[in-house]
Amino acid sequence: MYRQSYPNDPGMHNMATAGDSHTRVSYRxxxxxxxxxxxxxxxxxxxxxxxxxxxxLLWWNEGRAVRxxxxxxxGLRLVVPLTSTSVSMDQNNGQLVHLSxxxxxxxxxxxxxxxxxxxxxxxxxxxEMFQWVETEHKREINEGSQTRTETTYSYSKEWRSxxxxxxxxxxxxxxxxxxxxxxxxxxxxxxSVQVGAFYLSHGLINSITNYRKLKPAAQPSGSDxxxxxxxxxxxxxxxxxxxxxxxVSFEYAGLSAKGSSHxxxxxxxxxxxxxxxxxxxxxxxxxxDALEILYFGELSAKAIFDKEHASNNMMTMxxxxxxxxxMFIGFSALTSLVTTLVDWIPFIREVVSLxxxxxxxxxxxxxxxxxxxxxxxRFRPVLGLTILAVSTLPFVISKFxxxxxxxxx
Numbered sequence: 001m002y003r004q005s006y007p008n009d010p011g012m013h014n015m016a017t018a019g020d021s022h023t024r025v026s027y028r029x030x031x032x033x034x035x036x037x038x039x040x041x042x043x044x045x046x047x048x049x050x051x052x053x054x055x056x057l058l059w060w061n062e063g064r065a066v067r068x069x070x071x072x073x074x075g076l077r078l079v080v081p082l083t084s085t086s087v088s089m090d091q092n093n094g095q096l097v098h099l100s101x102x103x104x105x106x107x108x109x110x111x112x113x114x115x116x117x118x119x120x121x122x123x124x125x126x127x128e129m130f131q132w133v134e135t136e137h138k139r140e141i142n143e144g145s146q147t148r149t150e151t152t153y154s155y156s157k158e159w160r161s162x163x164x165x166x167x168x169x170x171x172x173x174x175x176x177x178x179x180x181x182x183x184x185x186x187x188x189x190x191x192s193v194q195v196g197a198f199y200l201s202h203g204l205i206n207s208i209t210n211y212r213k214l215k216p217a218a219q220p221s222g223s224d225x226x227x228x229x230x231x232x233x234x235x236x237x238x239x240x241x242x243x244x245x246x247x248v249s250f251e252y253a254g255l256s257a258k259g260s261s262h263x264x265x266x267x268x269x270x271x272x273x274x275x276x277x278x279x280x281x282x283x284x285x286x287x288x289d290a291l292e293i294l295y296f297g298e299l300s301a302k303a304i305f306d307k308e309h310a311s312n313n314m315m316t317m318x319x320x321x322x323x324x325x326x327m328f329i330g331f332s333a334l335t336s337l338v339t340t341l342v343d344w345i346p347f348i349r350e351v352v353s354l355x356x357x358x359x360x361x362x363x364x365x366x367x368x369x370x371x372x373x374x375x376x377x378r379f380r381p382v383l384g385l386t387i388l389a390v391s392t393l394p395f396v397i398s399k400f401x402x403x404x405x406x407x408x409x
Contacts, residue, residue: 021154022171027146033344040337050330055371058323062375065316069309071289076305079272085196088278096283096291097275098301099195102257102266103208107190113183114232114248115220118263121208121254123188128159130241132166132175157243161185178244182234193254195269200294201281204273207294211251214263270299320372328364335360 031039075096082092082099109123110116116123132155139150153170166177193200193208219227226233235245257266272293274283282292295304335356342348369390377385 020156021152023150023152024170026149026151028149029146030142030144036340036343037337040340043333043336047330047332047334047336050333051327051367054323054327054330054368057319057326058368058371059375061316061319061323062372065312066376067288068312070287071285071291072305072308072312074285074287075272075283075291076301079301081301085198088197088275092275093277095275096272097280098270098272098304099198100268100270100298101195102268103254104194104196104258104266105190105192105254105256106258107192109188109190109252111188111250113220114216114225114250115218116214116216116250118214118252119256119258120252120263121190121193121205121256122211122252123214124211124251124253125183125186126161126249126251127181127183127185128161128247129163129178129181130157130235130243130245131160131164131177132156132169132243133158133160133164134169134175136170157241159241159247176243181246183246183248190254190256195271195280197278198275198280199278200271201273201279201292203282203292204271204280204294208254208267208269210267210296211253214250214252216250267296268298270295270297270304272301272304320368323371324364324368327368328360331360331364332357 079096079098080092082089082097085099085101103121105119105121108117108119110118111123111125135154135156137152137154139152141148141150151170155169155171155175163180164177166172166175169175189205193205213230215230216227216232219225219232226235226238228238230249232248233245234248235241252263255263255265255267271280272283272291273280274291282290284290293304293308295307299307338356339349339353342352373385373390
């Protein structure tokens with residue numbers, strides 16, 4: 001009787017569940033046919049916006065892909081290989097150069113709290129705290145004119161690298177987390193980094209991200225911090241953690257040739273950049289991109305540019321797929337009114353939904369290929385016109401099929 005009299009009451013009662021969890025029940029009125037028509041009309045406007053956004057994304061992506069490919073080709077054509085990195089030659093000033101060699105830095109990156117020190121380009125302190133975590137699981141049951149939603153909230157303790165706000169839990173009682181970390185994560189970066197006689201720019205230093213775990217030899221003296229399996233532990237017992245306990249670990253990147261061999265041999269890098277005296281910096285191409293490339297290992301200039309071309313192709317294909325998917329969603333929103341008008345007729349609903357889905361697929365593929373083709377016509381006319389011809393195939397095939405059906409009848 002109560003639920004019939006108050007159908008919109010959120011249901012503050014809990015249903016019995018096992019473990020540290022509870023279930024909250026709420027009800028909502030199901031959308032009527034007129035509501036669904038209104039949502040579909042709104043979907044038309046949303047669909048138009050999504051299609052326009054997809055066209056813009058595809059157009060920008062093709063221009064970016066061509067510009068990057070031309071910049072890489074220009075770089076490979078102009079790059080000057082350096083036979084020695086021990087001295088900078090004045091005749092190479094302003095030129096795009098290629099060099100390989102071990103990283104060097106005079107900086108000793110350290111953390112006095114934990115007694116950690118290393119001669120490397122970067123030292124990262126990673127911090128985790130043992131906290132309460134809330135997991136939400138929803139189950140919806142259609143009851144005709146309304147839908148009952150059963151939301152189950154369960155609680156467990158996990159290691160997390162970010163603060164979990166326990167105040168926003170559905171049941172914060174007994175599930176309190178600290179509001180902040182007692183030890184904050186941070187990254188230290190060497191003030192200057194060299195390869196031979198050349199100093200690396202900030203952009204090249206930012207590319208040094210080959211992080212490896214640093215395993216401390218001993219725990220800090222005169223401290224209650226424990227060392228367990230290469231990780232510093234703040235708490236009573238690392239085998240029985242409590243809420244608020246913390247784990248601190250360290251990673252380093254870009255091991256220097258000037259440091260101790262205790263951590264292994266120095267990292268060797270291969271660089272494509274502009275030489276300005278003893279500085280390596282960004283090179284601006286005529287095509288429009290800036291070249292400032294760093295790879296680990298000893299690689300030839302051609303191998304580096306091949307990797308960059310592969311990366312550019314992968315990014316281009318990923319953005320093409322994203323643009324097509326956005327366009328497909330746009331067309332689906334645009335045509336949702338058609339399926340809404342027949343969704344009360346079971347058999348017709350399935351047939352129409354399938355037909356509309358195929359139509360949306362064809363239109364999104366064709367329009368995506370058309371945008372890509374028009375973007376390429378300016379740079380490679382033959383390729384652009386070929387893609388444009390392919391984009392019309394779904395409509396040409398449909399036309400032939402319709403004509404064939406007419407002749408058969």
